[in-house]
Amino acid sequence: MKTARKPVLAATAVCLFLLAVVAATAALMLAGEADGSGGGRTPEERIVALVVLTLAACAVSCWMIFRLYALYVSAPLRMAEELAATLAHGSLRVNAHGAGELQVLGQAANQLLALHEARENDVAERVREARASLEEERSRLAALMADLSQSVVVCNLDGRVLLYNQRAKQELSAGEDGSNAELLGLGRSIYTVFDRALIGHALERLQQASQERAEGDSKQLVGSAQFVTATRAGRLLRAHMSPVLGGNGPHQAQVGGLSITGFVLVLEDVTSTNERHARRDALIQALIEGGRGPLGSIRAAGEMLSDFSDMPSQQRDRFLRVIRDEAAVLSLQFEKAASAFSNDLRERWLLEEILGGELLLVAARRIAERRTSERRALAVKTEDVDDDLWLRVDTFGLLQALRYLALRLQDEYEVREVRLSLTRSGQLAQFDLSWLGTFMNNETAMSWLQDPMTTAGESLPLSVLDVIERCNGEIWFQRERVSHRAFFRTMLPAAEPPKDLPRAIVAAGEGERPEFYDFDIFGWSAASHELDDRSLVELSYTVFDTETTGLQPSQGDEIIQIGATRIVNRRLLRHECFDQLIDPRCRLSQQSIEVHGITRELLVGQPFIDSVLPKFHAFCADTVLVGHNAAFDMRFLQLKEKQTGVRFEQPVLDTLLLSAILHPNQTSHRLEAIAERLGVSVFGRHTALGDAIVTGEVFLKMLPLLAEMGIRTLRQAREASQRTYHARLKY
């Protein structure tokens, strides 16, 4: 239908309708006037005809109007709905409806939609790329940090831990008794590990340093601060603190035009270094001060003897005696110092894992190195090298010892070639230095092994025996008369191939964000301690569960296992777990063993509740507790308050109550039932940690559902829980 004809059609329809009405009226009037003339029809007949006519006209008009409505009113409405639907799903299109011009409009809209979708896909692609490169950088950083021998911890200005490496976890998580107390964790306060004042002071110095620099030379990088402190486990750490410069986040300090959003702590265990330094200082001090007295006496006596040579012989003898005695005292002191120093040296040499073949190659190279005074280098051959043999030795010392022996052979017995071999002999590694031809007798060989190692220009206060002993090995001299070979044979314990440091950071599950990382909590502040008005999604949680000997804490039932994990920034941190069996000091009923599978034997030697609860309390610090049917577990904890002196005053959320808020019409709010409803797979149930993890996953699924119901803050969640609780009580 042509566009131009539409108005005509519409007009015609209306005209026809009017015409029909007018005609009907006119016909009625005419009929009235011509009543007498006798038109052949009765007025009734006329009226019937008119009514029929009018009805027909009306029917035609109605049909026309409905048709027009369908074409021009409902079609655009349908198109509008379809258009609205594309807002949610960009791939949808508008269908052709109604009149041709509306279809043209639809085509235009579809073109626009296609363009929009293409752009959106483009943006999404770019976001994906950016995320991938970010992820790559992150895993690079993770790998780097995992390999560092120092501990690294990154915190925001409130001291919340944002990032740490494995080494930091090992070093800082140990409690006072040396056991793992999980003191370090994401979102946790660094002040549970370090003194607040200490960090505060270092931060101040840092800010001051940056201020000074910024005043002099604008936009200079901020400096760093150092301090030494002790961990709970009594280790001495040297900490190096540098600032994290940041953008314009809400939590930052402005220093000289630069904003600091946090700080990095690089920590080094200096316990042994410090002890060694202190020991060495004391040694030197003792040597100096102890030497002054005797030396003073010797010097004075010597000067008297030479200045007053006319003295009587009796007097001379007295001076000589002074010199002899004091010299003896001095010698003794030097001996003592020398042996202390040698001990110190011995301790300083660490054993390290090395592939035997590698050690052999290095040894061969070192022995073959031509000495400056030497006319000819010593030839070295390696044979029978077991390539898979690992040793745990003081590499440096062992190389020194081999070189010393080989060079002495060359110097004193004119040996021209030595051979090195390494073979496995059961649990031991047999390491031979052998040569052909001349050899010494046993006594000489023994003295070689016992003498301090001295080769041209180099001297060590250690003997070959010292070195081998330190490697937990034995060395001896042996000869085979038949083959004219002689050798020094060393037996060393074979070592396990070294295990890499746990690389938990990079080893996090595929596609999963590594859990040691959380840069997103940078803007997270603990300044507001009023947790109630905090959004549920930004709070940190400790999800926990206990296994007990029974259901009646007041009747003497006890906790036998506590398992807990944490949620930070809506992520369950499986790497930061608390999992502890507890000796309940009472009998286990068969019934309870069937529930949790923990037998008496498993609990023998486990700590008592008195020592576990303080650790668990520290683990929960600054978090909201979450449990399934938490009231049950809390009751057990509460009953131990007096005994352990630990109070759990954290806010508590119960997934059972939250489930009742979300699904009031469901009959079961057991953990399995909820997990099934929310699509959480259940594993390892009825271990405390397994249940805690399921509870945590369930809780995470609940958060968006709660938000839909308008429950967004801790206060709202608590109030809703309370209402539900009362409602449940009434039933």
Add this chain to the structure above:
Amino acid sequence: MSKKILIADDEQNIVISIEFLLRREGFEVLVAGDGEDALAKVRAERPDLVLLDVMMPKMNGFDVCQALRADPDLSATRILMLTAKGRDTEVSKGLGLGADGYMTKPFSTKELLAEVRKLLGM
């Protein structure tokens, strides 16, 4: 009249030499083996100079020095401290407590003699 010098040191082996040297130089020499003995001999004999070792039994050299300086009657007595510890802090402590000179072992007997003469104004 020859000057009187008190040697206060528990190390016999150094006392032998110093005593011998000072007598040969014509001084009258007294010897004390510990801090209390030294203090008593200074009060009784009024020597012109005390050679005072720091590390002594019963009463150390610093305490003896302090006690001597606290007595106005003994203000003319010169004090030369001898020590086997050579730390700067110790030297300044000795001088701060009123010693007139300080020598660290091992010292040369010539220097000791020169210092003794200087302190006695000879």
